[in-house]
Amino acid sequence: MVAPIIELRDVRKSFGPVDVLKGVNLKVYPGQVSALVGDNGAGKSTLIKGLAGVQPYDSGETLIDGSPAHLATPKEASRLGIEVVYQDLALCENLDIVQNMFLGREETHQGTLSNGEMEKHASATLGSLSVRTMKSVRQKVSSLSGGQRQTVAIARAVLQKAKVVILDEPTAALGVAQTEQVLNLVRRLADQGVGVLIISHNLADVFQVADHINVLYLGTMVAQLETKETNNNDVIGYITGLKSVEPSAAGAAR
Amino acid sequence: MTTTENKVPDPELAAAVDTAGGATAPGIATGYEGTIGDQFRAYIARVRSGEMGMLPAIGGFIVLCILFEILTQGDFLGLLNVSNLITQTAFLAMLAVALVFVILLGEIDLSAGVTAGVGMAVFVQLNNSLHINWFLALIVSLVVGIVIGGFIGYFVAKVGIPSFVVTLGLFLGFQGLQLVLLGNGNSYRITDPSVLAIENSNMPVWAGWLMWAVIVLVSLGSAFYDRTRRQRAGVPVRPISMLAIRVGAVAVFTGIIVALLNQDRSVSVVPVQGVPIVVPIVLAILWIATQVLDRTRWGLHLYAVGGNPEAARRAGISVAAIRISAFVLCSTLAIVSGLFQASEVGVVGSSFGQTDVLNGVAAAVVGGVSLFGGRGRLVQGVVGALVITAITNGLGLMSLPGGVNLLITGGVLILAATVDALSRKRAGASLARV
């Protein structure tokens, strides 16, 4: 049994009187793909924003490689090797593709930006994603289509040597071919030993790529399943709340 | 600003990912490839898609020059007036450059003009009343600027008050502070010859040519530096002929200006010739500030925060630090602009600088800097200032009533904003079409 690279224990988060996360446990394993599913507003994005350090949890434990971590800032998360592709992509439209991919971790030489080097690394990474539709890596993000922007956001996350890559609905804006590319990439990242956490509403994608499926229902983790031991209908049942928690089954899954 | 630990991208991972996926090299361009013709066509395409930068302002300036040249029967582009236009532009250009730093963040500093007033009030009290050396007095007033900028930045970035409100408060408050510092109705003459010389004296002819040589060498040097750095990184570079054309254009253009200014433009027997001293000062500040914006992480992060503060925050950028530093720079450079103005008009009164800030904002907008943040360059502030000063200057030569001047300046501002909005609409439309 592999030890989890990320473990969340009894994580809670509220916005004023609204409890969005009500004591959530989650494990992400190196070299494996964990999916996080749940209906709109279940708290998926809130859960991963805590891991990214952009919106820290109110309480609960975060263990990275088994040791407690304090993810209070994005820098901290990035230092620990956590890279996130946000649902809203978080790109600067006024900057070009290279600048966005390296934002916050620019390469410098004697205090000045190493634009050539960054351009080269960005091109290589985009190449690995089989991106063909972009004219130039120096194109402004404002001139890109939704799918192209999504690719840039993903490329940004895989550019760095990450231990964990978290993707919040990475295929939502993508066409068939590009979706296939991203799912392939997710698989390849895991094969590299990276722990991947992917959020998706598309269960076909989830079943295709994930090793584990975690279902969040109104801020509570109602099921943690092995993909090969479950099926579409069960997962839909958990997502919609028609099927309720089976503590023994959820426990046995680990 | 703290620096993050720089993680090197993982070539192995990229390579492994690449081969595993069977992906071929994508051949995404960098925008540096191709012949001069390709580069030129790409530039035209960018302009047509709405990235016009300061082109409208330059076009407008040329139209204004032709118009005034005709209307004033050749006075406008006469040697004397060209040099006047340059010295008159200096202070507004400096103010606009100062403001561009905060406008790039999508913020505004309505107190920049009165900050210059407060800075100069401190300056004349130290220099005139306490007889402190002008340079020391200037240092002290610049420190006042740093403090004011830090104060604004703190309230905007940490307390979370819109900059419009904070600086409106200071705009009102500092008018009172000016009265307190100078005494009601008092005004002080600038007596120090060094300060007066900034706007009113010219460099010797040889120094003008030296300045020209420095400009040409610096643009040649930095072009080659960038080129070699790109080559060393193994990425495409533009054709060398393009570099030659660029530097050549700079050399010819600045050469013509220097040659003109080195002519005797006196209307009496005492010769007046040479490049005004303020010119190299403005150019040096503009050059250094532009390098900082273009080449450092700080500069890039300033644009990032202006474009999408939340994305910048998630990328680990200290948004508050960027905001505070921009306001500090704005206030400090505003005081430099105050020094130019004090040198030009020769007096500092208790209402110094109070009507200037909106002209500075107008200059930035006319130059093509977006008030929404994230788009614009410092030099655009200078070009915008040139346009606005040309209007004042030209109408002054025609001795039209003062009201006309304001009407036309306002019209030009709205025109500039319209050009910007239309070009962006067009860009949006073409984006939708593709």
Ligand SMILES: Nc1ncnc2c1ncn2[C@@H]1O[C@H](COP(=O)(O)OP(=O)(O)OP(=O)(O)O)[C@@H](O)[C@H]1O
């Ligand atoms: N900053 C915030 N302030 C207040 N409420 C918030 C905030 N962020 C999220 N919420 C609330 O928390 C709940 C969970 O939101 P979250 O974005 O995590 O859902 P999600 O599972 O990602 O949904 P979706 O599938 O639509 O992306 C929602 O009810 C939302 O309104």
Ligand SMILES: [Mg+2]
């Ligand atoms: Mg979400």
